[in-house]
Amino acid sequence: MGRSPSFVKGVKKGPWTTEEDQKLVAYIEQNGHGSWRALPLKAGLQRCGKSCRLRWTNYLRPDIKRGKFSLQEEQTIIQLHALLGNRWSAIATHLPKRTDNEIKNYWNTHLKKRLTKMGIDPITHKSRTAGNTNLSHMTQWETARLEAEARLVHGPRRVSNFYQRIHHGVAPVSNKSLVSSLSPPQPPYLDMLKAWQGISLYKLSNVTELAQCMPIVNPVENVEPLSLNEITTEDPTSNWKNSKVLFNAPETLKDEGNQNMVEMSNTIYEDGYLTDALTLTNCLRNDGGGGGENRDCDFEEETSYWSNILDKLGNNSSFSSVF
DNA sequence: AAGAACATCAACCGCTCCAAA
DNA sequence: CTTTGGAGCGGTTGATGTTCT
Incomplete structure (x- = not known):
C-alpha cells in the first residue's frame, strides 16, 4: 500500500521503511519532536518535516489504537x-487513540457506504426518501433510523x-449551515438539536468547541433509572455540572402529526460536565415548560422560547464556565 | 487459474489558521 | 496592521490486498 518512492531535491517520499520508522x-523518544521542520536533519532522515509529523x-x-472499530466507536x-460534518480532527478528539486520518478513512470506506x-x-444524515412524498415523511425517516440501528447495533x-434524536433534524456541516438551519420552521422536538445550534452560535466561537462539550462520555453501567421529572433545580446548570447520574428516563415523543409514537430511551452518563443535549434542554425547561414534555408551538413561539433560553445562558456565569 | 473490479488505507498535496516578528 | 513561516486539516491519490467473474 501507499505510494511508490520518489526523490525530489533529496527528500524521499512514499512508504516508510522500518529503518526510517526506527x-x-x-x-x-529521546528529544521530543520540537520543530518538525528541523527534525529530519537532526534525526538523520531524508524526509520533509511534514512527512515525519504525519508518520x-x-x-x-x-498511544494509537489500531484495528477494527468497535460498535460504540462507529x-x-x-x-x-x-x-x-467532515471535521475529522474534532471528531478524533472524542475517540481516544484514534487518529483523524483513520477515522476519515473508516468513514469513507465503511460508514458512508453503509x-x-x-x-x-x-x-x-437525513433520509433520502423523506422529501419525496407528502405521506408521513417522518414515518419513513423513523423507519430508516430503525433500520440503521438494527444494523448498527448487534449487542446490548x-x-x-443522541444519534436517534439528531436524525430528526438538520445535520449541520459547517458554521454557515448552522446559521441557515435555524431559519426554517421545524418540528417542535428538534429543540434538542436547536439547543446545541443556539449555543454554538451565541456562546462558542467555533464548532470545535461545541464538539468538546458533546455528550460523548463514558456510560455508567447498572445504575437504576431516574425519572426525568426528578431533575429539578433552580439552577439547572449546577444540576448537570455536579450530578453524576443525570437521567435514564424512557421518553415518548410524538411526531409532528401526532400519529406516530417514537420511543426514545435516554442513557445514563457519568461526568462532571454537560452530558446530554436533552438533559440540557429539559433542565432549562424546568422554569415552567416541564421536563421533556411535548410542545406543539409555531416557529415564532419557538424563536421566543429560545431567545429566553439564550438570554438565560448569557446571564449565567456557571453555565459559561462549562464552555 | 487468471484477469478485472473493487476495497483499503498510508501518504501526499494544497490550503487555512495562527502566532511571532 | 502586515508579513511570514510552521503546524495542522481535509481531500485525494495510488499501490496493494481482496473478491468477483
Missing part, C-alpha cells in the same frame, strides 16, 4: 459527523441516543 521513533501522528505514536463517529445503503444521506445497547 530512526524517527528513537529521535522523538508520527498517524502511525508511530505509542456510533460515536456517526453522531459526531451528524453534528460536525448509511447510503440504508437510504440515509451521509452528508445531511448502552450508548448515547
Whole structure:
C-alpha cells in the first residue's frame, strides 16, 4: 500500500521503511519532536518535516489504537459527523487513540457506504426518501433510523441516543449551515438539536468547541433509572455540572402529526460536565415548560422560547464556565 | 487459474489558521 | 496592521490486498 518512492531535491517520499520508522521513533523518544521542520536533519532522515509529523501522528505514536472499530466507536463517529460534518480532527478528539486520518478513512470506506445503503444521506444524515412524498415523511425517516440501528447495533445497547434524536433534524456541516438551519420552521422536538445550534452560535466561537462539550462520555453501567421529572433545580446548570447520574428516563415523543409514537430511551452518563443535549434542554425547561414534555408551538413561539433560553445562558456565569 | 473490479488505507498535496516578528 | 513561516486539516491519490467473474 501507499505510494511508490520518489526523490525530489533529496527528500524521499512514499512508504516508510522500518529503518526510517526506527530512526524517527528513537529521535522523538529521546528529544521530543520540537520543530518538525528541523527534525529530519537532526534525526538523520531524508524526509520533509511534514512527512515525519504525519508518520508520527498517524502511525508511530505509542498511544494509537489500531484495528477494527468497535460498535460504540462507529456510533460515536456517526453522531459526531451528524453534528460536525467532515471535521475529522474534532471528531478524533472524542475517540481516544484514534487518529483523524483513520477515522476519515473508516468513514469513507465503511460508514458512508453503509448509511447510503440504508437510504440515509451521509452528508445531511437525513433520509433520502423523506422529501419525496407528502405521506408521513417522518414515518419513513423513523423507519430508516430503525433500520440503521438494527444494523448498527448487534449487542446490548448502552450508548448515547443522541444519534436517534439528531436524525430528526438538520445535520449541520459547517458554521454557515448552522446559521441557515435555524431559519426554517421545524418540528417542535428538534429543540434538542436547536439547543446545541443556539449555543454554538451565541456562546462558542467555533464548532470545535461545541464538539468538546458533546455528550460523548463514558456510560455508567447498572445504575437504576431516574425519572426525568426528578431533575429539578433552580439552577439547572449546577444540576448537570455536579450530578453524576443525570437521567435514564424512557421518553415518548410524538411526531409532528401526532400519529406516530417514537420511543426514545435516554442513557445514563457519568461526568462532571454537560452530558446530554436533552438533559440540557429539559433542565432549562424546568422554569415552567416541564421536563421533556411535548410542545406543539409555531416557529415564532419557538424563536421566543429560545431567545429566553439564550438570554438565560448569557446571564449565567456557571453555565459559561462549562464552555 | 487468471484477469478485472473493487476495497483499503498510508501518504501526499494544497490550503487555512495562527502566532511571532 | 502586515508579513511570514510552521503546524495542522481535509481531500485525494495510488499501490496493494481482496473478491468477483
